[in-house]
Amino acid sequence: MFGTVNNYLSSISRAAEACDGDTLGKFLSLRDVHVQNHNLYIAQPEKLRNSLKPPLDEIVTAHLKVLYYLAQKPPNYMEAYNQQATSCSSVVKLLQQLKDENWPLPLMYRVCLDLRYLAQACEKHCRGFTPGNILEKAADCMMGCFRVCAADGRAAEQDTKRLGMMNLVNQLFKVYFRINKLHLCKPLIRAIENSSFKESFPLPEQITYKYFVGRRAMFDSNYSMAVEDLSYAFAHCPERFTSNKRLILIYLVPVKMLLGYLPRKSLLERYDLLLFHDLALALKAGNVNKFDEIVHHHEIVLIRSGIYLLVEKLKFIVYRNLFKKVFAIRQTHQLDMGDFMSALQFVGVTDASLDETHCIIANLIYEGKIKGYISHAHNKLVVSKQNPFPPLIAT
Template identity: 60%
Template sequence: MVVHSINQYLQNVDKYWQQNDALFLSELLSLQNDHVLSPQLQIEEPDEIVERLVSPPFDELVASHLKCIYALNNKDYLDAYQHQSTVCVTLTKILQSQKEENWMLPLMYTVCLDLRLLAEKAEKERQDRLSKPGEILEKAAECLMGCFRVCAADNRSSEEDTKRLGMLTIVNQLFKVYFKINKLHLCKPLIRAIDSSIFKDSFAISQQITYRYFVGCKSMFDSNYKAADEFLTYAFENCHKNSRKNKRLILIYLVPVKMLLGYMPSKSVLEKYDVLQFWELVEGVKRGDLRQLDQVQEKHESFFIKCGIYLIVEKLKIIAYRNLFKKVYQILNTHQIPVEALQCALEFVGQTDVDLDETECIVSNLIFEGKIKGYISHQHRKVVVSKQNPFPPLTTLT
């Protein structure tokens, strides 16, 4: 947007404020818009001119936006964040005063997105200073919660004017903050609020996809793999086919979840979305090759840690143990498998430091999880497996 003068800019802002046009206001107050770079708007103390040309109570919000622009152009992200916080707080008050209107929701989305992005930049700026990590993002979340509460408190049931339609967009912004500062427990009340909303099917599909992605990731970290599979699969299948970056991001979490549930992805899918780090895992798990799993974990350690799935990948070993012991059962062709035979198989695939007691412990876990049907005869040191379906398909387990 070309800005010829501060007067012209402010007159346009006031015009769209008077016309209840949130879409144009969103552009005029977005930190992603080109007007942020305009020299005409870089004013350190804009309060007087704003008060003269913009109607209250919107003038306070606009003045804070201009101060934010000034700080941004001076590369002072912390100061810019403080001003954007004021923008968000002021907007929250205006939203509260508009009892039967929701026309400002698009502007709220823009302000909240800019606040989160600025908070992330301000966090990086303060990394070298003595400050609590995540402190700025936590404060940003408090501002976002202000907007969320205003939306959630609107008890009108009409889709035309209820602010509750804005809840999911704010929740997704909060999820991004909570995942960033590793406070996933704070997501729980937000999930309850969305799941109980009568508008949960009316939210924009893009927001529903984002929501299910985060809820799926949280379910994965909570070891609720069936729910994680459901949410992440929805996100992957409904994500636009051209959004390859987003589909890849979803797949990074969906693949290990699928594997834990017994579904092994094809190489072509992993190749298509550039996540071949998982292919060697798939091969190792299928063969029960613990040596290969250890090598893959070491080789791609930084990738798994960065994505936060290192411990999930570690859990795939239990599937590899199950597949290895199934091979021993098929080779010996007996329902009474000596524990020594299982230990020998473990040594063959690189687990040389596992003794008989530890081998029994691994088998006990597999029996407890239902991955092997049978029991351990400690007297004879044998694993006695069921004559019917001793190694149930992983996909049938819940």
């Protein structure tokens, strides 16, 4: 594409004059076909004569350098990243110059996206810095863009750069989740929630946003919020994006299980998530051993997707269901603690002692999952005549 450098530069110049952000973004993207053009691999593009106005010329110069460093064998990711960061700060300048105009937003999205990809490549291939450091720096660059966008309060609604906020926030979320710095998400969420036209962001961005906000709520143990956000994301995500819908379900299903909703098998089947079906069966049966086995078997998947710790929280629900079975068998309101201990031992907690059984039951009573009290002297659990095991959805 473009053939010569001059041709490339004049195409850019035309796109800029036409205020065509989308085309400009394409011409400065690392995923466009022009990156295969060897004529564009230039070590010192400053020497080229061009008619581009600053700071657009800086953006283009940096972009050509990125192409040059990536074409090296092996690719010099570190330098490429540094140039992309320069390009990003020039985009900030460009945005600052333009009052009441927001056409370069697509360009900004592109540059930030590539910056993140390059930072990820550096993390993977380069050494000599603490892990996550480059990604964090990339996030700082993007924050520069974010600040310009967030501060643009005077322009009319269709021209305001604030429309770019959610796209950036989503990109920043991706970085922060990757480097495990979830606390940094908080101010971003506040900025979005407080913005007056929260609803006018494009739907795909809103879905991504809700997906991340939901996941964060989940890590904060704010489960009902998590369900709300993740459900929104799942419901609005179009059918054709199966893998995205699956990603949302990976979080939505266990959170709902924690709140007492078991997933339908057909749904799990459709998204290749039958692991949760097995888990739900073990949970329902109160089979601690089986539950642990499944968790252990899928350990890597659960850890990678970040739900291992959440799934572990289901453990007390497994106990509750097991004890409910003891109650169903004994058919009395005064249940022997020894029976519960035997039940625990039967389902694989072989080292369960009477002390431990007392503590587990005490925990369930405290959380309202069992209604009743323990009589230590008689070694009995006395359960309520009405609804001794209230449905989890209610608690």
